[in-house]
Amino acid sequence: MLAAWVPLGLALFGGGVVAALLRRHGWSWQASWPYVLAMAPAVGFGLASLGFFFWVFAGFHPPGAWTLMGLMLGLALVLVGPVHGRQRSGLEDGSEGIVQPLFKVRPGWRLTWQDVIVALLVLVTLGLVVFSFFPMQEFQPFGFYDAVAIWNVRAFFLFRSQGDLGELYADLKFGHPDYPLLLPGTLAAQYSLLGREDVAIPQVTGLLFALSACLALALLVARYSALPAAVSAAVLIAVTPCFWRWLYAQYADLPLAYLLLLATLTLASQLEAPTRRLPATLAGFCFGLLTWIKNEGLVLAFLLAVSLVLVLLVTRDLRREWLQRGVWFGIGALPVLTALGLFKMFWSPQNETGMFLQGAIAKVLTWERWWIIIRALFAELNPVTGIAAWGLLWPFVIVAGVIFWRQRRAVGRPHLMISAMVVLAWATWFTIYLCTPADLEWHLGSSLKRLMLQLAPLTLAWSLLGVGRADEESRA
């Protein structure tokens, strides 16, 4: 039971870091609490994995609890320390609360039957997800196959090391040793904090990642739409069968989807007015975490950067201010990108990109491969064949995408960036299948649903962008 408090404690620490960071940039508690809640696990788990990695990379035995907490605090100071944007937000006088809260009770508000339906939907969904999770984990304490074979086994590997991981890593040949270490690192760090291994740690960590993915989705939609749309998005993703399957499985795909939402949210906010922007250091850190979880995250982070640059080029916004903000962004991303660089250069130099590029042109020009992938995709999107895995999520995304097409324009440049990202990400996943060195049918069968789940929350958020925003603004 004590073990379950370790991931909760880390999330609390992460929330404290986000709260302190936003506070130092002039955000009031009323404005910052949704962001604190949604980002807490990402920042807490991220800092723990980084602290653990830097320590063992330096050739030491896994750190004790106090050493690790010291390391995390030091890394947190790198994030919280630099203050920027206070001047740009017009907060030189020290006044606070200039950032408008996302959620506030309007004067004269009354409870309506719509509110009751929404509250019931949230409570029932949350209750079912949480209460179905733990009995399931009794049978699958370390998750499904990949969670055992890749993530949990790697966490043991890190925690049981004795200052010789560099040497040991050179001899590992199986189980994707080139995958970055956010998940195994944070699990090993939690074992270090607890002083022993415990099965509750990967379980509670997985649950926190999944619930936070729903929160992050709600936050992204609430920021660019209205509250009812945000709640709808969160409850819909939380009752998707694939979401449940990979929550039980303890795979890295849900955490990846969560970090993709956070990176998109923080980066898209940079395109808004100074008083609505999130601090660039926080955007940099979330962007970095996306690269630190899985190799796919590295690809998605690159696509996010491309989307941002595309929007800046299209809107001809090439001010010098972007360079300055880039520096702050770099400071936030630096700890994570340094860890990733050290890991990839010294511990796991293998790179699978070359395998994908071999004969890529010939594969892309084989139209039969296109047809196989389109057929597999259509089977997932089709409400008849894909209902067992997705419910009616994809038909909903398509219908909402069409119905709310005009409202999306109200969002402005963040809408452009998120739309570009969604298109690029889907096109890239399609291309990866075109070029895959593995047997195409096998690769689609073993990974298509998981890759779609990585993009599902962001695509759902895109379909609801701008819904009711004009009404909300006129009321405000």
Added chain:
Amino acid sequence: MSRRGQMLLIALVLPVWCVGLLYSLKERSRQFRPAPQHKWFARYEALGPALEGIDRVAMVHNAPNVGMAKSQLFKAQYVLAPKILRLRNKKPLLETDRVRKIPLIYDFRKPKELQRVLAETAAQAEQRGMRMTTHRVGWALAVVHFHKD
């Protein structure tokens, strides 16, 4: 958000939510069965104490197919690697070429064949001045230890 907008959204969301929930509960019943994955950890863990003070370790396997053998081997490798790789000669002992003439992965569907190969391996070890002991772990894994006397 306007009342009309809210009505439209609820009308869209409610049926999708109901169907999603129904199929999620079905998915949960489908997945709700004991799975053997985590038991492998215990099997590999049990090997740990046996590895102390040993010069070489090889693993042979009677999994139904080579793919399964490989997958079990790499999981064993991660769980045990800190211990195995720290043995005196520092050899990564799960590779065929490092433990010469003792192929790593066999397709042992018949226990008799496993016994024959183990006997041959013991003879080879003896020729090289080593003593061999074996451990069976679970249904699939046989671990062969080579001691230098």
